[in-house]
Amino acid sequence: MTAEVRSVEWSVDLETGVETVDEQHRQYFNLLNHYLAKATENASGSEQAFDLLKKFKFLYEYAEEHFSSEEAIMKEAGYPGYESHRQAHLYFLEHLEELYARMKTQGFSMSLGREVNYYIIEWFVEHIRRTDKKLAGFLKAKPVEG
Numbered sequence: 766m767t768a769e770v771r772s773v774e775w776s777v778d779l780e781t782g783v784e785t786v787d788e789q790h791r792q793y794f795n796l797l798n799h800y801l802a803k804a805t806e807n808a809s810g811s812e813q814a815f816d817l818l819k820k821f822k823f824l825y826e827y828a829e830e831h832f833s834s835e836e837a838i839m840k841e842a843g844y845p846g847y848e849s850h851r852q853a854h855l856y857f858l859e860h861l862e863e864l865y866a867r868m869k870t871q872g873f874s875m876s877l878g879r880e881v882n883y884y885i886i887e888w889f890v891e892h893i894r895r896t897d898k899k900l901a902g903f904l905k906a907k908p909v910e911g
């Protein structure tokens with residue numbers, strides 16, 4: 766089975782209208798594309814595999830940071846969907862941790878690389894479309910204080 770390594774295109778329909786959130790999403794797309802480009806290079810050398818592992822860790826950390834800032838926004842706004850949105854973030858991070866552990870023990874392979882790409886892209890895009898946009902809708906409807 767061959768699967769194409771995909772790249773992530775930012776599109777206007779992914780915009781939530783919350784500036785900091787959109788900026789971080791775009792930045793994450795850039796990181797992902799950088800990672801994808803690296804992952805398609807021949808990663809058989811141990812140095813390259815190590816480099817990919819480090820980059821993957823950075824993808825994890827950036828996601829963690831982004832989620833924290835979204836969660837802070839939700840808390841401050843008294844968002845009623847806070848708990849389930851947070852659970853979705855935690856679920857994603859747990860899965861990334863699992864993938865990271867597999868990369869460390871099995872070493873990097875193209876098939877694992879594809880699985881990682883597919884998972885991150887699918888999840889992240891879907892999460893923006895459904896969950897982050899729902900939050901953005903709430904923020905927009907909220908009357909401005911003061």
Ligand SMILES: [Fe+2]
Pocket residue numbers: 786790831835893897
């Ligand atoms: Fe987000």
Ligand SMILES: [Fe+2]
Pocket residue numbers: 832835850854892896897
């Ligand atoms: Fe989110």
